[in-house]
Amino acid sequence: MAGKLTFTLADYQEAAAKWRKDLLMLPIIGIQDTLQYMTGRPGIRYKEHVAEINGNAQFGPYKPSRSTDFNLNLDFRTLETFMGSVVAKFEPNSAISTLLGEIGATKGDGQMSTPSAMHVLALIAKGLSENLNDAIWKGKRNPSGDLTIDLFDGFDTITENEIASGGLTEKKGNYMKLDDEITNVNAVDIAKKILFSLDPRLRSQDLNLYCTQDFADKYNEAYLMSHGGIIYNNQYDQQTVEGSNGRLHIVPLYNKNGSKFMHISPKSNMLVGYDQMGDVENVLVKEYEPFILSYIATMFFGVQFESIDKRRMKVIELKGY
DSSP states (O other), rough: OOOGOOOHHHHHHHHHHTHHHHHHHHHHTHHHHHTSEEEEEEOOEEEEEEEEEOOOOOOOSSSSSSOOOOOOOOEEEEEOOOOEEEEEEEHHHHOOOHHHHHHHHTTTTTTGGGHHHHHHHHHHHHHHHHHHHHHHHHHOOTTHHHHHHHTTTHHHHHHHHHHHHTSSSSTTEEEEEOSOOOOTTTTHHHHHHHHHOOOOHHHHEEEEEEHHHHHHHHHHHHHHHHHTTOTTOSSSOOOOOTTTTTTTEEEEOOGGOOOEEEEEEOOEEEEEEESSSSSEEEEEEEEEEETTEEEEEEEEEEEEEEESSTEEEEEEOOOOO
16 A cells, blocks of 8 residues: 555656646635635736726717717726745655545545545645635735735735725725724624715625624624514524615625725625736646655736725725724
C-alpha cells in the first residue's frame, strides 16, 4: 500500500499541467458561499472600466421642430484585479493521508480509492479560497505584503476610501451613519429605518443587505419579541426585512464579522473580478527540498462596486466601531 501512496515529482508536474484550468478555478469555486450573492467577472486582467450611464433627454409631446441636447453622464469606476502568487510547500504523503481521512477510507478499501496527484493539488488549491473569502471585505492593498489580505482592496476598504473622498455622503443619499448601537430590542426598528431611507429606485429592486451573523441574530430576536403573538410569524429565521415586500434580503456572511459597515445593493452591483481565461495565470510544482514539494500558482483577483449612486447602493456605518 505504501507504494500506491507515493507519487513522483513528474506525476505532480503532469497533473499541474493537465488540470491547470481546474486548479486555478478551485479557489473561485471555494468562495461560492460569498460569490453567490455577488457578480463574478471572469476575464479581467489588471484593469477594466465599468460605468453608470445617465442622461437627461426625455420623451415629450410630438413636435417636429423640437430637439434636446443629451447630456450623457458616465460615472466611471475601475475594477482592478491584481496578480497574486503563492508558493505552498507540502509533503505528499501527509497530504494523501489527509485526503484518505476525508473520504473515510479504511485499510481494507483504501487502495481502491487512493487519491491521485491531481487530488492532492486540488486539496491545496481549494484551501487557498478561505483566505480569498476573508479578504473580499477586509482586504487592503499592500504591494510589499505576503498575505491574501494584502493583494487587493476589499469592499469595506473601498467604502472607507469613498467616505474619505466624499463619494459616499448622507447628502448624496448613498450613506447613513447610525446614531444607536444595534441590540436584540431595536434591530427591527433600525432595519426598517434603513429601508425607509433608501432611494425609491433602489428600494424597488431585489436587494441584499450584506451584514454580520450578529446583526441577523439580533434582528431575529427583536422580531420574535415584537411579533411573538402574530399567527403569520411561523418561522424564527427571517429572510427579508419587514416592510420591504420581500425585496430586501438579509444576507449574513461570516467574512463580514468585525465589519463596521452594512451594504445594501443588488447582486449585479457587487463585482468580483478574476481572469481564468488568459495564459498568464499558471500552476507549477517544483522540488526544492528532499521529500518536500512546492505548489506554485499565480492568479488575478479584485473587487469593486459597479456604481455608488444612491439608485444602486447604500452604505450603513454602524455605531460602536
